[in-house]
Amino acid sequence: xxxxxxxxxxxxxxxxxxxxxxxxxxxxxxxxxxxxxxxxxxxxxxxxxxxxxxxxxxxxxxxxxxxxxxxxxxxxxxxxxxxxxxxxxxxxxxxxxxxxxxxxxxxxxxxxxxxxxxxxxxxxxxxxxxxxxxxxxxxxxxxxxxxxxxxxxxxxxxxxxxxxxxxxxxxxxxxxxxxxxxxxxxxxxxxxxxxxxxxxxxxxxxxxxxxxxxxxxxxxxxxxxxxxxxxxxxxxxxxxxxxxxxxxxxxxxxxxxxxxxxxxxxxxxxxxxxxxxxxxxxxxxxxxxxxxxxxxxxxxxxxxxxxxxxxxxxxxxxxxxxxxxxxxxxxxxxxxxxxxxxxxxxxxxxxxxxxxxxxxxxxxxxxxxxxxxxxxxxxx
Amino acid sequence: xxxxxxxxxxxxxxxxxxxxxxxxxxxxxxxxxxxxxxxxxxxxxxxxxxxxxxxxxxxxxxxxxxxxxxxxxxxxxxxxxxxxxxxxxxxxxxxxxxxxxxxxxxxxxxxxxxxxxxxxxxxxxxxxxxxxxxxxxxxxxxxxxxxxxxxxxxxxxxxxxxxxxxxxxxxxxxxxxxxxxxxxxxxxxxxxxxxxxxxxxxxxxxxxxxxxxxxxxxxxxxxxxxxxxxxxxxxxxxxxxxxxxxxxxxxxxxxxxxxxxxxxxxxxxxxxxxxxxxxxxxxxxxxxxxxxxxxxxxxxxxxxxxxxxxxxxxxxxxxxxxxxxxxxxxxxxxxxxxxxxxxxxxxxxxxxxxxxxxxxxxxxxxxxxxxxxxxxxxxxxxxxxxxxxxxxxxxxxxxxxxxxxxxxxxxxxxxxxxxxxxxxxxxxxxxxxxxxxxxxxxxxxxxxxxxxxxxxxxxxxxxxxxxxxxxxxxxxxxxxxxxxxxxxxxxxxxxxxxxxxxxxxxxxxxxxxxxxxxxxxxx
Numbered sequence: 076x077x078x079x080x081x082x083x084x085x086x087x088x089x090x091x092x093x094x095x096x097x098x099x100x101x102x103x104x105x106x107x108x109x110x111x112x113x114x115x116x117x118x119x120x121x122x123x124x125x126x127x128x129x130x131x132x133x134x135x136x137x138x139x140x141x142x143x144x145x146x147x148x149x150x151x152x153x154x155x156x157x158x159x160x161x162x163x164x165x166x167x168x169x170x171x172x173x174x175x176x177x178x179x180x181x182x183x184x185x186x187x188x189x190x191x192x193x194x195x196x197x198x199x200x201x202x203x204x205x206x207x208x209x210x211x212x213x214x215x216x217x218x219x220x221x222x223x224x225x226x227x228x229x230x231x232x233x234x235x236x237x238x239x240x241x242x243x244x245x246x247x248x249x250x251x252x253x254x255x256x257x258x259x260x261x262x263x264x265x266x267x268x269x270x271x272x273x274x275x276x277x278x279x280x281x282x283x284x285x286x287x288x289x290x291x292x293x294x295x296x297x298x299x300x301x302x303x304x305x306x307x308x309x310x311x312x313x314x315x316x317x318x319x320x321x322x323x324x325x326x327x328x329x330x331x332x333x334x335x336x337x338x339x340x341x342x343x344x345x346x347x348x349x350x351x352x353x354x355x356x357x358x359x360x361x362x363x364x365x366x367x368x369x370x371x372x373x374x375x376x377x378x379x380x381x382x383x384x385x386x387x388x389x390x391x392x393x394x395x396x397x398x399x400x401x402x403x404x405x406x407x408x409x410x411x412x413x414x415x416x417x418x419x420x421x422x423x424x425x426x427x428x429x430x431x432x433x434x435x436x437x438x439x440x441x442x443x444x445x446x447x448x449x450x451x452x453x454x455x
Numbered sequence: 456x457x458x459x460x461x462x463x464x465x466x467x468x469x470x471x472x473x474x475x476x477x478x479x480x481x482x483x484x485x486x487x488x489x490x491x492x493x494x495x496x497x498x499x500x501x502x503x504x505x506x507x508x509x510x511x512x513x514x515x516x517x518x519x520x521x522x523x524x525x526x527x528x529x530x531x532x533x534x535x536x537x538x539x540x541x542x543x544x545x546x547x548x549x550x551x552x553x554x555x556x557x558x559x560x561x562x563x564x565x566x567x568x569x570x571x572x573x574x575x576x577x578x579x580x581x582x583x584x585x586x587x588x589x590x591x592x593x594x595x596x597x598x599x600x601x602x603x604x605x606x607x608x609x610x611x612x613x614x615x616x617x618x619x620x621x622x623x624x625x626x627x628x629x630x631x632x633x634x635x636x637x638x639x640x641x642x643x644x645x646x647x648x649x650x651x652x653x654x655x656x657x658x659x660x661x662x663x664x665x666x667x668x669x670x671x672x673x674x675x676x677x678x679x680x681x682x683x684x685x686x687x688x689x690x691x692x693x694x695x696x697x698x699x700x701x702x703x704x705x706x707x708x709x710x711x712x713x714x715x716x717x718x719x720x721x722x723x724x725x726x727x728x729x730x731x732x733x734x735x736x737x738x739x740x741x742x743x744x745x746x747x748x749x750x751x752x753x754x755x756x757x758x759x760x761x762x763x764x765x766x767x768x769x770x771x772x773x774x775x776x777x778x779x780x781x782x783x784x785x786x787x788x789x790x791x792x793x794x795x796x797x798x799x800x801x802x803x804x805x806x807x808x809x810x811x812x813x814x815x816x817x818x819x820x821x822x823x824x825x826x827x828x829x830x831x832x833x834x835x836x837x838x839x840x841x842x843x844x845x846x847x848x849x850x851x852x853x854x855x856x857x858x859x860x861x862x863x864x865x866x867x868x869x870x871x872x873x874x875x876x877x878x879x880x881x882x883x884x885x886x887x888x889x890x891x892x893x894x895x896x897x898x899x900x901x902x903x904x905x906x907x908x909x910x911x912x913x914x915x916x917x918x919x920x921x922x923x924x925x926x927x928x929x930x931x932x933x934x935x936x937x938x939x940x941x942x943x944x945x946x947x948x949x950x951x952x953x954x955x956x957x958x959x960x961x962x963x964x965x966x967x968x969x970x971x972x973x974x975x976x977x978x
Contacts (some may be wrong), residue, residue, distance in 0.1 A: 103911055104895045106831050121828045128818040136811065139789045143807070146728075148796040154729040155794040164737045167786050168779060175775045178825065183768060185827040190764045205604075233907060235513040243512060244909045268600040269694055271759060271834060275900045280830045282760045284695060285599065286688020289761035302909075306759075306834035306902045308593045310600060311520040314905030380586050381520070381606070410604070 107275050110297040110322070114278035116185045124178055131174075192292040195260030197253065203263070203270030203283035203305070205412060206312035206369065210251045213262075218336040223417060224249050225365050226315050230373065233315075245302040248365070250319035254328035255298050263289040267412065268310060274303035274320055282307055295322040310410075312369055346420045346444035352428065355441050359429025362422045367430075370410065375434030381410060386434045395442055398427050399450060420447040467968055475570070478562035479968060480547045483569050485865070487544030488858075490572060492934070494536030495851075497580070499927050501529035506889075506923035508906055509916050522906035523591035524583060530594025534712070535619045536576050538846070541854045542715040543568075543626050546654050548865065550630065552959040552966065553648045555639030555975045560632035568625040575618035582608040593904060595705065598686035598697040602678045609679065613672045620665045627661035630654055639958070641977030645739070648957050649732060652739055653718030656746045660707045660714070663750075668704040671697065695760050702753035710749040713845065714742060716813075716853035717784060720806045722957070723860050724788050727803035728795030729954040734787040741780035741787075748777045758829045767826050774824040778817065785814050800952075801875035805856035808848055808883055816844030819894065834904075837897025843890045848883075855882075855933065862937070863951045867965035868944030870936055878932045885926030892919045 108118050146152040200211040204223075212220040224247045231237035233244075240246070253259045263272055265283040272291075273280040281291040295301075303318040323331065363371075370382040377384040385391045390398050402423055405413035418426070424444045431438035467473050467482065477483060504525045508516050517525070547565065551558055559565050582589040587606035590596065601609060634655045638647065647655075674697075677683040684690020686697045725732045732738065754762060754770040762770075788810050797803070819841040823829050832838060855878075862870050892915035901912045908916065947964040962970050 103899045106898045107900075117827050117831055120825060121822065121831065124822050124825055124828065128821060132814070132818060135785065135789065135814065138793060139807075139810065142789065142792045142795070143797060146792065146795050146797050148729065148798045152794075152796040154796040156730070157733070157794075158731045159734045159736065163790075164734055164783065168783055171779050171782050175778065179772060179775060182771065182825045182827060186767060186771070187764065189827055189830070190767075233514055235515065239512060239910060241910070244907060268604055269597055273834075273902070275831060278831055280759050280833060284760065287693070287695070287761070303900070304902050304905075308523070308597070308600065308904045310604060311518075311523060311591075313523075314519065314902070314907050378518070378520075381588070 109276045109278050110295055110299070110301065111277055111293050112296070113185070113189060113293065114276060116188070117278045120181055120185055123181070127174065127178065189291075192260050192290045194258065195292060196257040198260045198262060199251065199253075200262045200264070201251075201272055201283065203265040203267075203272070203309070203316075204417065205267050205310050206305075206316040208251075208270075208272070208305075208316060208318060209266075209417075212332070212335075214332065217332075218339045220332060220335045220339065222249050222335070224251065224319070226317060228315075230364075230368065242302065244315065245304070245317045245319070247317060247319045250300070250321040252321045252323060252328060252331050253295060254325040255295055255322050257325070258292055258294050260290060260292045263291065266416075269307050270305050270309045270316070271307035272303070272318060273306045274301050274318055276301040277303075277320065280306060295320075298322045298324060315369070342419050342421065346448055348444075350421075350424070350441075350443055352432070352439075352441045355425045355428035355443075356432050357425075358421065359425035359427070360433070362418065362426040363429055363433075366414065366417065367426065375430070375436075385430050386436060391430045391436055392438060395427065395431070395438075395440055396450075398431065399423065399442060399447065402427055403451070415451070420444040420451065423447045476566070478558070478566055480551050480558045480562070480565065481865075481966065481968065483559075483565050484544045484546075484548030486569050487540045487547060487572075490569070491537050491539075491541035491544060491854075492937075494532050494540065494576065496930065496934075498529050498532035498537055499930060501525045501532065503923060503927050505529060506920040509908070510920040511917065512908055512910055512913050514907055517906065519906045520588065520591060523593075523904070524589040526904055527590045527593055527596075528580070528583065531579065531590070532576070533846075534594060534708070535616075536572075538712050538850050538854070539619075539623065540572060542654075542657075542712070542850075543623075545650075545715065545719070545854070545857050545861075546626075546630055549861065549959060550633055550651055550654060551637070552864075552962065552970060553651050553957055554634065554637060554642055555958050555971045555977070556633060556637035557969065557971050559629050560637055561629045564625050565629055568622045568629065571618050571622050575615045575622070578611055579615040582611050595701065596675075597701075598675060598678065598694050602675050602686055605679070610676070613676050616672045617669055620669050623661050624665045627658035627665075630658040631662075634658075639971070639974040639977055645736065646977065648718075649721035649735070649738060650715070650718035653714045653721070653742055656742055657711050657714045660711050660746055660749065664704040664707045664711075667700060668708075671700040671704065674700070695757070698757050698760060699754070702756045703750075705756065706753040707746075707749045709842075709845075710745060712850050713813075714746070716809070716850045717742060719853040719857045719860075720788060720809050723802045723806040723856055724791050724810075726860075726952050726955040727800060727806070728792045728797050730791055730795035731956075732787070733790040734783075738784060738787055741783045744780040745777060748773065748780070752777065755824060755826075755829075758826045759833050771824060771826040775821065778821050778824075781817055785810060785817070800859075801870070801872060801879055802856045802860035804876065804879045804883075805852045805859065808879070809852045809856065812848030812852070812886075813845055816841055816849060819844065832897060834902055835897035836893040836901045836903060839903055840890050840893035840897060843886075843893070847886050847890065852882075858937065860952075861959075862940050863947035864959055864962075864964050864966055866941050866944075867947055867963075868940050868942075869947050869951075870940040870944065874932065874936050878929060878936060881929035881932065882926055885922050885929055888922030889919050889926050890922070892916075892922075 106118055106121055108115055198213040200213060202209040207223050207225045209223050227246045227248045228244050232239045263281050263283040265285040267285060270283040271280060272283060277293045279291045279293050281289045299322055301320045305313055305316045371377045371385050375385040390401050403415035405411045421444045424442050424447045428441040431440060508522055585608050587608050589608060590612045592601040592605060634651055674685040678685050684692040686692050686694050721732055752770060752774045755774040823832055823841060859870060859875055896912055896915050901908055949963050950960050951964060958975060
């Protein structure tokens with residue numbers, strides 16, 4: 076049994092350490108502690124280096140400030156005449172070197188752990204697009220689960236017309252859902268420019284490089300919703316492609332996957348149904364708002380010359396086949412991406428129909444999902 | 456043939472042709488300095504557009520694509536138009552005076568080095584008015600955003616970079632040739648002023664890395680126009696190759712921007728402490744170590760790109776090592792002041808602020824070096840805070856300190872000390888209000904290069920923007936002070952500052968058009 080005063084002192088110092096770090100984390104002036112073992116180790120490294128710098132700063136600035144007061148000419152200070160000291164230079168070279176070694180050891184340990192993404196329980200392929208993320212769950216069984224995760228903040232909030240919601244710019248229509256306490260490996264790539272996937276609470280940040288696959292991993296230890304953003308300049312809407320990760324109990328996650336698989340099957344089914352012009356236009360407006368409005372604007376008039384107007388445009392009021400081809404294949408050499416991979420046949424049919432019958436365009440024509448499927452099968 | 460008399464009738468030519476054709480290092484130095492001041496105000500205006508938009512969440516003033524042009528142009532103009540030309544201007548004015556040389560070694564090349572710069576920046580700035588808009592891919596212009604996805608004006612950007620690079624290379628050659636060949640007899644290397652030493656080392660860095668920058672923009676040019684795939688995986692290339700080549704230039708570049716600042720501060724602190732620089736030899740070795748290390752740390756800008764573990768660890772260790780010679784320099788400056796006899800004229804205020812605030816940037820630099828922690832800092836406002844601390848109260852403050860220190864020598868007039876101090880305090884308060892909160896923004900999760908942000912970042916952004924306007928408008932006071940000093944003021948003596956040492960203080964104020972036509976003898 077430890078002597079009473081030692082035990083007491085030990086307890087107080089532990090409580091103070093925990094309280095001070097917890098209090099700092101709650102202010103949002105600091106990095107979050109996060110919900111993984113790696114995020115806590117990263118936080119701890121960060122605070123260690125920070126405090127070492129504070130101590131060095133106090134010493135160094137202390138001597139400086141003291142000198143500024145004690146050796147002022149206005150107070151009659153007479154300057155000394157010393158000009159060098161090899162001994163002093165050796166000391167203040169060696170001590171910092173030792174301090175650096177002390178820092179490097181835990182840093183090396185944590186980095187080595189971060190690099191070990193082996194033996195994961197679940198793999199998710201994360202693809203950066205301009206300007207949204209796509210998640211593809213690499214599950215062994217059943218229908219593939221793949222979906223886009225788009226910014227859900229309404230344009231009116233960004234334009235200061237409506238009041239901003241609590242999760243302004245950090246909300247999406249479809250979060251990435253993962254099970255708690257399972258090792259999730261992320262495989263990151265990009266369809267266009269370099270993006271970067273970052274969620275502070277998971278302490279994961281990795282670049283999504285076109286043509287290459289990067290790896291990262293995490294084990295989330297607490298259910299909840301965690302938000303992050305793209306962290307590599309990727310064009311005009313770099314600030315508008317957030318990340319939302321929802322961590323669930325394993326059973327809930329399994330239900331979610333099953334639901335997603337059913338929905339994927341339903342979307343495929345939807346293409347074979349009958350669609351009226353009105354139904355296509357209504358669906359098309361939703362698609363347009365999510366995928367097209369950023370460039371072609373709400374009124375369809377774009378921001379020429381980079382983003383052409385769709386009102387009276389030769390494409391939107393020309394042959395419908397060319398219009399579909401432009402949406403599916405994009406226009407190489409311009410900002411118009413290929414949306415064939417991003418949109419379901421229903422959505423392609425819907426957005427093309429909408430554009431031809433909105434903004435003042437009155438083509439009156441439409442194209443059905445079945446026709447889109449046929450075009451895609453024919454390789455156009 | 457000895458000439459022992461003042462050549463009154465060989466004074467400067469009259470009119471605009473004086474400036475177009477001059478080969479005089481003082482004239483060329485002045486042109487570089489005025490040009491850099493104009494660029495500083497232009498780059499500062501871009502910054503105020505950025506900070507105005509970021510004053511509140513939501514998009515108020517500019518579209519995101521124009522915002523990206525502002526952040527890009529702010530960086531390019533400040534790095535290549537303000538900081539670098541200002542240091543070259545100081546080099547031109549002061550190196551010949553400090554080593555007892557009549558002029559730079561290659562005076563006609565000197566003229567050309569300057570005059571291509573206004574052309575390059577006019578071309579680059581004009582892209583903002585073109586239909587396709589200016590460069591919008593960040594001053595670090597990563598591919599493929601700057602190649603396949605760039606606006607058509609990117610070609611003007613590439614051409615401008617080539618021209619600026621040529622200017623820097625020619626300037627560096629001139630500086631090396633001057634320092635190595637034209638020192639007055641008796642001035643050995645280890646007797647040169649620290650400003651001359653830091654510029655000698657900087658000039659070698661420039662010659663080593665500016666061609667690499669030229670290489671990377673040429674590879675971009677070929678990818679864009681001639682069907683190559685340096686940075687495209689589809690053709691067998693790699694976007695990350697761009698980052699390696701760019702940062703191989705980019706890291707030494709940031710040392711190019713700070714080493715002359717170290718030199719300036721090493722001139723000013725001894726003067727106003729009335730005590731010689733502590734540890735001169737050590738300062739020379741430390742500067743050389745920093746220069747050498749600057750070549751082997753570049754990938755610390757790329758910790759999140761997916762490098763192998765061994766590479767990541769190497770760059771982490773090498774980057775941490777730079778803290779040692781840098782720390783040694785800080786200790787030496789402080790020991791110069793310790794047990795000195797200190798007065799607080801405006802140059803000294805800027806120099807002391809440099810030591811304090813550059814060191815703060817050094818601390819955050821050390822934090823950034825720790826690779827696993829960097830995963831949380833990279834591409835956030837924590838990095839923005841770090842590099843602005845080392846560049847603004849670092850490089851920019853040293854340039855202002857140098858201006859106040861040497862204006863009496865250049866113009867023959869003392870600047871107004873009260874106004875100078877006012878400029879200092881407004882700038883000091885302004886930059887801290889502007890940049891200190893950005894550390895918190897980065898740690899709280901705010902990414903870089905975004906025109907709009909989530910609500911938890913609102914308060915510190917508002918504070919930062921207020922600081923930006925204070926700092927920005929204070930620089931108009933600096934302009935007023937400089938113009939007034941050029942036009943008149945209390946007459947300056949040759950010595951100007953009581954305990955300043957060096958050959959520049961042995962010539963009259965203002966320095967005559969031609970100085971040291973006969974080399975002085977050094978003890």
